[in-house]
Amino acid sequence: VSEKKAAKRTQKGVSRRERPSKPGLSREGIVDTALDLLASGGMSGLSLRKVAAELDTGAASLYVYVANLRELYALMLDRAVGEVAIPDETGGDWRERLSFLLVSYTRCLLSRSGMGRLAVTTMSSGTNMLRLAEAIAALLQQGGVVSPRMTLAAMDTLLLHASAIAAEQDAWRDWGNPLGAMEQALKDSSPEQFPHLQKLGEALAKESEERGADRLRESLEMLIDGVLQANVRA
């Protein structure tokens, strides 16, 4: 038993990533390790016990730095959000910048598998999330959204939707494209039962391949249009 453990400890000093060999535990290090695990093994490869193992300690030790799993999730999310690129004045008009910002946010979530689902499940009120919210609020104001009520609604809706897109894509990666299953189900059903869906069949097949960066931008632009419309109407 202790032999195996010793071997691991030795191995670690040599090859485990580029983390310093034993900096003592820290909140930072725990979040780092958790993000590494998420990136390499997805949500199912992440657990407090595995984070602890990676840090050569027991799971109980982490509770000095992190209240529970949910707090760890929130910290991970906030760290990911820290990588969002916030465009400056050179980034075009407010709308281009807002679109860019939201795409960047979604990309940050998508870069680690599982982050999308995490974002839609977890709430962070860390500095990075506030920074992002602040940037969106500023851009919306430039876009003529002035009432606080409308601004809040728009911020919430935009961020929620961007997160949802990431979560959806996440689910696809794990389970394979569900459109396949849907096509199958359609073929199995009588044609007269779902006439509109049947007609959509071929387009559906093409869609499977194409759903890339364009779809992401397009979906977000759609939402921005909706925000503008609601603002005009109010």
Add this chain to the structure above:
Amino acid sequence: VSEKKAAKRTQKGVSRRERPSKPGLSREGIVDTALDLLASGGMSGLSLRKVAAELDTGAASLYVYVANLRELYALMLDRAVGEVAIPDETGGDWRERLSFLLVSYTRCLLSRSGMGRLAVTTMSSGTNMLRLAEAIAALLQQGGVVSPRMTLAAMDTLLLHASAIAAEQDAWRDWGNPLGAMEQALKDSSPEQFPHLQKLGEALAKESEERGADRLRESLEMLIDGVLQANVRA
């Protein structure tokens, strides 16, 4: 050991819900029980083992009817979607009907705690989901969305967003309103760091109470506007 089990079995015939006392296992019964557990205990009260226990059997027995936990989730989602009210021609013009349909969908998810998160994580291609998709496709066509590509994008976006709203509300129920935490974080930060957010502070406080049926409808209307705009533009 066997004494405790016998007591449970006895108790069951008397009082356990109104399910017939022992209909033998079935896919239907398993999904029913799972939904009951979800409604009464949320996502954390739901597990294969608990479903099995409720049915007076071992977890292994369920695998005859359900491939795994994920399939059970998908079946649960489809059953919930079966309760969505699909409006007929008396329900106003296409837009009113679409809005009504999406609100109804979201409400079905919200009626069991945990369903929102489940919807954003799970993909169902069951009959009820197809029925819902068919209805949306039909309404969009009436609204002048004709290209298959646009129809698919709109369907996906609308359903995704409705699910995301439910998931968000779900998260609020479990963890308490996160706007509270955000307000706190804002108070703790220097005012000049997040000027726009600071200004939003009071509106934020009011929003906490009001986020009800109006917000839901409003958010969905916003999206429909976006869809229309994209359709006009294409």
Add this chain to the structure above:
DNA sequence: ACCTGAACACCGTTCAAGT
């Protein structure tokens, strides 16, 4: 103050054995 092993109360899933 920080760290730890062991324990507690759970999970989903598999499998050999029964009926």
Add this chain to the structure above:
DNA sequence: ACCTGAACACCGTTCAAGT
């Protein structure tokens, strides 16, 4: 074919004991 107990390989969290 269906059901089952037991086992396997995990979980998050707590706690008394160590340093």
